[in-house]
Amino acid sequence: MTRYKLTVSYRGGAYAGWQRQPNGLAVQQVIEQALSDLVGTEVAIHGAGRTDAGVHARGQVAHLELAEPFPPRGLLHGTNHRLPEDVRLTAAQRMPDGFHARKHAAGKEYSYRLVRTEVTSPLDAPFAVAVPRTLDLPAIARAATALPGRHDFTAFALAGGAHTQPWRRIESARVTEEGEAVVVRVVGDGFLRGMVRSLVGTLLEVGTGKRTPEAFAALLAGRPRSEAGPTAPPQGLVLERVFYPPEWWPLAGS
Amino acid sequence: MTRYKLTVSYRGGAYAGWQRQPNGLAVQQVIEQALSDLVGTEVAIHGAGRTDAGVHARGQVAHLELAEPFPPRGLLHGTNHRLPEDVRLTAAQRMPDGFHARKHAAGKEYSYRLVRTEVTSPLDAPFAVAVPRTLDLPAIARAATALPGRHDFTAFALAGGAHTQPWRRIESARVTEEGEAVVVRVVGDGFLRGMVRSLVGTLLEVGTGKRTPEAFAALLAGRPRSEAGPTAPPQGLVLERVFYPPEWWPLAGS
Numbered sequence: 067m068t069r070y071k072l073t074v075s076y077r078g079g080a081y082a083g084w085q086r087q088p089n090g091l092a093v094q095q096v097i098e099q100a101l102s103d104l105v106g107t108e109v110a111i112h113g114a115g116r117t118d119a120g121v122h123a124r125g126q127v128a129h130l131e132l133a134e135p136f137p138p139r140g141l142l143h144g145t146n147h148r149l150p151e152d153v154r155l156t157a158a159q160r161m162p163d164g165f166h167a168r169k170h171a172a173g174k175e176y177s178y179r180l181v182r183t184e185v186t187s188p189l190d191a192p193f194a195v196a197v198p199r200t201l202d203l204p205a206i207a208r209a210a211t212a213l214p215g216r217h218d219f220t221a222f223a224l225a226g227g228a229h230t231q232p233w234r235r236i237e238s239a240r241v242t243e244e245g246e247a248v249v250v251r252v253v254g255d256g257f258l259r260g261m262v263r264s265l266v267g268t269l270l271e272v273g274t275g276k277r278t279p280e281a282f283a284a285l286l287a288g289r290p291r292s293e294a295g296p297t298a299p300p301q302g303l304v305l306e307r308v309f310y311p312p313e314w315w316p317l318a319g320s
Numbered sequence: 321m322t323r324y325k326l327t328v329s330y331r332g333g334a335y336a337g338w339q340r341q342p343n344g345l346a347v348q349q350v351i352e353q354a355l356s357d358l359v360g361t362e363v364a365i366h367g368a369g370r371t372d373a374g375v376h377a378r379g380q381v382a383h384l385e386l387a388e389p390f391p392p393r394g395l396l397h398g399t400n401h402r403l404p405e406d407v408r409l410t411a412a413q414r415m416p417d418g419f420h421a422r423k424h425a426a427g428k429e430y431s432y433r434l435v436r437t438e439v440t441s442p443l444d445a446p447f448a449v450a451v452p453r454t455l456d457l458p459a460i461a462r463a464a465t466a467l468p469g470r471h472d473f474t475a476f477a478l479a480g481g482a483h484t485q486p487w488r489r490i491e492s493a494r495v496t497e498e499g500e501a502v503v504v505r506v507v508g509d510g511f512l513r514g515m516v517r518s519l520v521g522t523l524l525e526v527g528t529g530k531r532t533p534e535a536f537a538a539l540l541a542g543r544p545r546s547e548a549g550p551t552a553p554p555q556g557l558v559l560e561r562v563f564y565p566p567e568w569w570p571l572a573g574s
Contacts, residue, residue, distance in 0.1 A: 075441035124441055142439065152442045185396070187329035187378055188406045189447060189558065304443065 068135040069165050071316060072097070072111065072145075073157040074126040078300065079192060080152060084117040084126065093117075093153055097128070100148035105136055114167040114308040115174070118260065120300030122193065125156070125175075125307040129167040159316035173237065173255050173309040176262045178302045180248045180270075194247060195302040201273040203248060206241050209272045209279035213239035213252065213265070218288030222268070224260030224297060232258060232288065241269075251306070260297050268295035322389040323419050325570060326351070326365065326399075327411040328380040332554065333446060334406060338371045338380065347371075347407055351382070354402035359390055368421040368562040369428070372514065374554030376447065379410070379429075379561040383421040413570035427491065427509050427563040430516045432556045434502040434524075448501060449556040455527040457502060460495050463526045463533035467493035467506065467519070472542030476522070478514030478551065486512060486542065495523075505560075514551050522549035 074097065082090025086098075094113060101109040111128040142158040149155075179194040181187075186196040213236045220232045237253040250266055268285065271277040277295070285294050328351065336344025340352075348367060355363040365382040396412040403409075433448040435441075440450040467490045474486040491507040504520055522539065525531040531549070539548050 075439075075443060077442045122443055124443055146439060151445065154439050154442050154445075156437065156439045156441060183410065185329075185400060185408050185410045187410060188331045188408050189329060189376055189378055191405065191408075192446075193443065 067131045067133060067163075069129060069131050069161040069163055070136075070138065070141060071157075071159045071161045071165060071167065072128045072130065072141075072155050074128060075124050075154050075156050076122060076126070077152040077192065078117060078120050078122045081119065083119045083121070084113050084115075084123075090119070093123075093126075094128070096150060096153055097145070097155075100145045101130065101141075103148050104141070104144040105132060105134075107133070112167050114171045115257075115305075116259075117303075117305050118263075118300055121303045121305065122301075123305040126305050127167045127171070127308040127310075129161065129165055161316055162314070165314055167308070170310055170314045171256075171308050172311050173253060174257060175251065175253045175306040175309075176257065177304045177306050178250045178252075178262060178266045178298065179304070180250070180266075180302060182246055182248065190247070192301060193304070195299050197248070197270060198274060201248070201270070202275065203241065203243070203273065205275075205279055206248075206250075206269050206273045209269055209282040210239040210241050210250070212279070212283035212286060217286035219258050219261055219286070221285040221289040221291055221294040222261045222264040223258035223291060224264065225291075226259055229258050234258065234261070239265075263298045263300065263303055264291075264294055264296070266298040266302070270298065271295040321385045321387060321417075323383060323385050323415040323417055324390075324392065324395060325411075325413045325415045325419060325421065326382045326384065326395075326409050328382060329378050329408050329410050330376060330380070331406040331446065332371060332374050332376045334404075335373065337373045337375070338367050338369075338377075344373070347377075347380075348382070350404060350407055351399070351409075354399045355384065355395075357402050358395070358398040359386060359388075361387070366421050368425045369511075369559075370513070371557075371559050372517075372554055375557045375559065376555075377559040380559050381421045381425070381562040381564075383415065383419055415570055416568070419568055421562070424564055424568045425510075425562050426565050427507060428511060429505065429507045429560040429563075430511065431558045431560050432504045432506075432516060432520045432552065433558070434504070434520075434556060436500055436502065444501070446555060447558070449553050451502070451524060452528060455502070455524070456529065457495065457497070457527065459529075459533055460502075460504075460523050460527045463523055463536040464493040464495050464504070466533070466537035466540060471540040473512050473515055473540070475539040475543040475545055475548040476515045476518040477512035477545060478518065479545075480513055483512050488512065488515070493519075517552045517554070517557055518545075518548055518550070520552040520556070524552065525549040 114127040368381040
């Protein structure tokens with residue numbers, strides 16, 4: 067058996083999320099279909115984690131195993147040729163035996179894009195969420211400084227997640243201005259279901275003066291979900307990257 | 321009669337361009353339809369200039385005249401309510417009598433977005449064009465320094481433009497890196513049909529070593545179209561802004 071790592075980018079708007087499911091088309095499913103078409107046998111892929119309906123990815127990762135070795139560049143371009151235009155493999159690489167996209171992931175980076183305009187430009191709308199022009203960015207940035215470290219994120223977990231414990235470690239949380247947009251970027255060792263979107267929804271309450279940065283920080287001590295703010299809409303969220311430790315980097319020359 | 325200025329943003333992918341025409345749906349047409357629905361009479365709008373099929377806009381401008389005054393905010397939101405999701409008015413403002421979106425335009429800014437990846441992410445693909453990873457950016461930036469000033473752009477004019485003379489003044493031409501993307505931004509007093517796209521197509525030949533920055537500069541002396549490079553595809557191009565002199569700024573409080 068030969069093992070491969072796929073890096074996957076998609077616009078999530080038309081999909082019921084990453085994971086195969088009975089109701090609605092999943093990104094995993096269209097990739098498995100394209101791969102199966104290409105190699106001529108049933109292929110299953112295993113993602114680094116789920117993304118919810120409508121959420122995008124620039125660097126989702128999945129692994130697969132093939133009985134017969136297949137040239138990685140053939141896998142890349144042959145699969146892309148069979149995929150709809152809103153899903154693309156951006157890399158296909160040979161991996162050491164045993165590589166597991168979810169179990170070996172050491173961290174992930176998400177971005178969330180907000181635009182401060184009364185009417186959202188159709189160039190931004192598919193990948194961003196409109197927020198008030200008067201948003202207090204320094205307050206949001208101050209609140210976000212509470213995020214790095216290990217916290218109990220119960221206040222930011224959507225029901226239906228598969229997690230067994232609510233502690234996660236955040237490496238960094240940055241709030242940057244890019245023209246009229248505000249981008250929140252969070253890197254952590256793992257994320258509960260809906261965590262980035264409810265962090266953003268609650269940070270927006272800080273930005274509109276409904277909540278202080280200190281009250282935001284207090285939620286990180288395992289407060290109940292009901293005390294945090296709403297879950298921000300999916301279209302602003304992008305899974306940017308999944309990080310792996312060097313022992314699980316691709317084989318040379320692949 | 322009351323005069324209004326509309327600022328318009330659209331994804332051009334589904335349209336035959338800005339200007340109403342017999343074959344294919346134009347952006348102008350869907351806006352005129354939405355406005356006519358809203359105000360209850362036939363409404364014609366007049367754009368600052370055309371954009372070709374597939375080209376986007378963040379800040380196209382058009383003017384219109386109404387027999388009965390209509391509150392600008394009502395015009396803005398009422399029209400947006402009736403538009404498809406890929407077209408939006410981002411502003412509607414009352415203007416002094418006689419304002420003309422095309423005749424009074426003093427300048428325009430265009431951007432062209434390139435991404436240096438083997439496979440283009442679906443998050444970039446609708447608004448960017450893939451280019452080789454090895455592109456020589458310093459050479460492109462050097463060539464672009466020849467652009468500011470007044471030149472005969474015959475080498476960069478597509479057939480079918482409505483211009484009577486090929487001289488245009490460029491204020492600035494900047495080449496910036498934004499992550500994996502390269503963005504070319506050009507500000508000028510006016511542009512011939514296809515001019516930005518053929519400038520970009522020719523700059524890409526500089527970036528791949530097919531043409532020197534000096535050979536690029538020499539084209540600005542009125543060389544024939546056949547000596548310049550190809551016209552870059554439409555989806556990378558955005559009409560960012562149309563500039564007007566202060567005497568044609570919107571009326572206070574509108």
